[in-house]
Amino acid sequence: MSLVIIGSVAFDTVRTPWGDRERIVGGSVPYCSLAASFFTRPRIVGVVGRDFPRKTLALLKSRGVDLRGLRIKAGKTFFWEGKYEDDPNKRTTLRTDLNVYADFRPEIPEAYRGSRIVYLANLNPEHHAFVLSQFRKPAVVAMDTIRLWIDTKREALLRELGRVDIYFANDEEARMITGESNLVAAGRALVRLGPSLVLLKKGEHGALVFGRDFVFGVLAHPCEHVIDPTGAGDSFAGGFLGYLAGREGLHLRDVRRAAVYGSVLASFTIEDFGLGRLETLDAGLVEARFRQFRKMSTF
Ligand code: AMP
16 A cells, blocks of 8 residues: 655754764654654655755655655755654654745645545644545545644644544653543543554553554664664554555554564654654564564463
C-alpha cells in the first residue's frame, strides 16, 4: 500500500541538558519519511523555503522518498526552537516562526491521489477536509496532533477524530483531550471518539495500542542516554505506518509488529541530535533491534 505523509519540514534549534544544536533539519515529514523508508517508498507533501539544504533533499531521495509533493517557495523554511530539561518526556517550545508554512494549503500531486494510507502529521485540523478531499479513496487515514491544536482548535480536532482510522497521541495529549488522568481510561476514551486504533506513546516507557476490543503494550528500547527526543513521535508513526504500508489491511498481527517497529525507529532517533541517527541507520540494525525487542518481552 502506498503511504503519503503530509506535514512540516523545519529548521529546529534544540536545547538539551547534553548540548544545543542550532538550525538543524527537523519537522514531522523528514523524521516520519526516513523512518518509513525502511519498509516502503513514502510520498511526502510539505513546503520549504529556498534556504533549505539540498543535502537533505538528496538524503531523502537516496532513501527512496518521493519528493514530488514537496514545494520549494521563495522565503524562509519553518523554524521551531524547543528546550528539554532532565525529563526527556517534557519539552517547552521557545519559539515558532511559521515562515513559508504559514499559508501551507497542501496540494496533493495527481500521482499521489490514489494512495492507500494518508498520514496527517500535526496539521491544523481545520485543513484536514481540504487535504482529504483530494484523495480518491484512501484505505487508512491516520493523524497526529500537537498541544497547540488541542488548545486552540479543540472542536475541529474532536470532529476529525471522529473521521480517522488511526490516531497517534502522547500521554499528555491523551489526558488533555479526554480529561482522564489514567492512561488506560484515556486510551479507551479516545477509541470511543472514533479511531479504530489509538497509539498512545509514553516516551521512555513505550506505547500502548488500543483497539475496539483489545489493548497491546510495547516496551521502549532501554536507552540510558537520550540525546535528543525531538522527532521520536514522528519516527514512531513512520515506522508504524511504513511497516503497515508493506502489508495488506489492518490485521492484528501486523498492527502489533508495526507498533514494535515504531518503537524501534523512535529508539534510534533519540540516540543523536536531529536526523543524525536515522541518516546512518541501515536495515540490518533495524532488524537486529526488532529481534532484541522480541527477546525483551518474551516470557
Ligand atoms: P515530535 O515527533 O513530536 O518530537 O515532533 C518534533 C517536530 O515537530 C520538530 O522537528 C518540529 O519542527 C515540529 N513542530 C514543532 N512545532 C510544530 C508546529 N506548530 N507545526 C508543525 N510541526 C511542528
